Amino acid sequence: MASDQLSEVFDLVAVRGLVSGGFAVRGRWGSRTALHDPLKFIAVVCGRARLTTDGSDGPIELEPGDVAILNNQSWLELEGGTGDGPRREIVPVPGFPSPHLAGADSDVDDVIMGGRIDLNPAGRALLLQALPPVGHVRASAATSNLRGSLYRLFDEVTANRLGSAFAIRQHSQLLLLEVLRAYVDQAELPPGWLRVLTDERLRPALGLMHAEPGKSWGLEELARAAAMSRTSFAERFRTVAGVPPLTYLHRWRMLLAQRALRDGDVRVGSLAFDLGYASESAFSTAFKREVGESPLRYRHRVRGEMSADSAVPEEAASGL
Incomplete structure (x- = not known):
């Protein structure tokens, strides 16, 4: 849903x-x-x-x-x-x-x-x-x-x-x-994730990518789920999401990776396998290209920031 x-x-x-x-x-x-x-x-x-x-x-x-x-x-x-x-x-x-x-x-x-x-x-x-x-x-x-x-x-x-x-x-x-x-x-x-989440035609394909992000999805399979031709599906997805389907899948994997690194202690190699990457190095390269730093450096930095934020009272906010 x-x-x-x-x-x-x-x-x-x-x-x-x-x-x-x-x-x-x-x-x-x-x-x-x-x-x-x-x-x-x-x-x-x-x-x-x-x-x-x-x-x-x-x-x-x-x-x-x-x-x-x-x-x-x-x-x-x-x-x-x-x-x-x-x-x-x-x-x-x-x-x-x-x-x-x-x-x-x-x-x-x-x-x-x-x-x-x-x-x-x-x-x-x-x-x-x-x-x-x-x-x-x-x-x-x-x-x-x-x-x-x-x-x-x-x-x-x-x-x-x-x-x-x-x-x-x-x-x-x-x-x-x-x-x-x-x-x-x-x-x-405007084109983006909020719009693509509400698109009835693309919802079946989107559901597949969200349910099994580690699977090697192809355009043909995703288009079939949406009951569309390969070309029509690719064009509609790009128009609605602002990016091609497989780029969306890659970014979705990176979001899942960031949550796992931020909130848990999963090993980078296991995370790479779960998200469909052939090796830890392939995943780390993709992560660094998308996020700007290695998975381990990202984990260390965001956890430090979360600890610092928890020490600052919310009442510090001011005005409207």
Whole structure:
């Protein structure tokens, strides 16, 4: 099933959504901030906002429950509210929960939350390529799950209950999943892994590659699974995925290899055999060409980075 494959990819690229800030405000307001994270999301819990960034053609009108995903943008401007009074400038405050969310009244305030989407290097390459500069997910066209996830997250952020930090992390993950589900249904996706996972014609062939990545798949066999001619299958796969089928298979193997090296103690020779390589040296050469370093060096580096990251509190994130 495509949903299972999406879950598998999420696990491989270590996708993690984290709330980093927010504010509640009434009257005319505006906020402009520099962006330093490759992937950000902005959610309108209630009220409305106009979003402008360097990747947008003009202001994007965000309504209650809408979410915008920002891909490699350098700045963000939000504005909203009505009335004759002066415009209030909202300045992001370091730390989270944000004091700007204290006492939020969903009946009268514009309530905005922002977060970042953390990825490992493999995930960065996949997701950044699969999303446009600005993705607008409309709550009005999505299932009720998206709005429900957003409201549950907001409730945890503002209630300050026992275990709220853990709950916020979990709700952030679910919100991110619902956002991507809704975006897939609403938008024309650019070529990439997110689009190929949702292609009904290619799904049988994709399922074979994901189920047995170590098998020496040929175009003829994969095309037969998709009930297509060899030429039609190859052309459709390249159009949808952005790469030929066997290149996709190679990259899938490399993602599996990175997870195995990151999370386990498997021997490189055994991993090479499981992924269909004739020898450890052939696998190591392919891995270094794709990732930029040898399997053992990669394992040592990422485990060191994971240990360092675990020592840094998430509250260090600031602003939207």
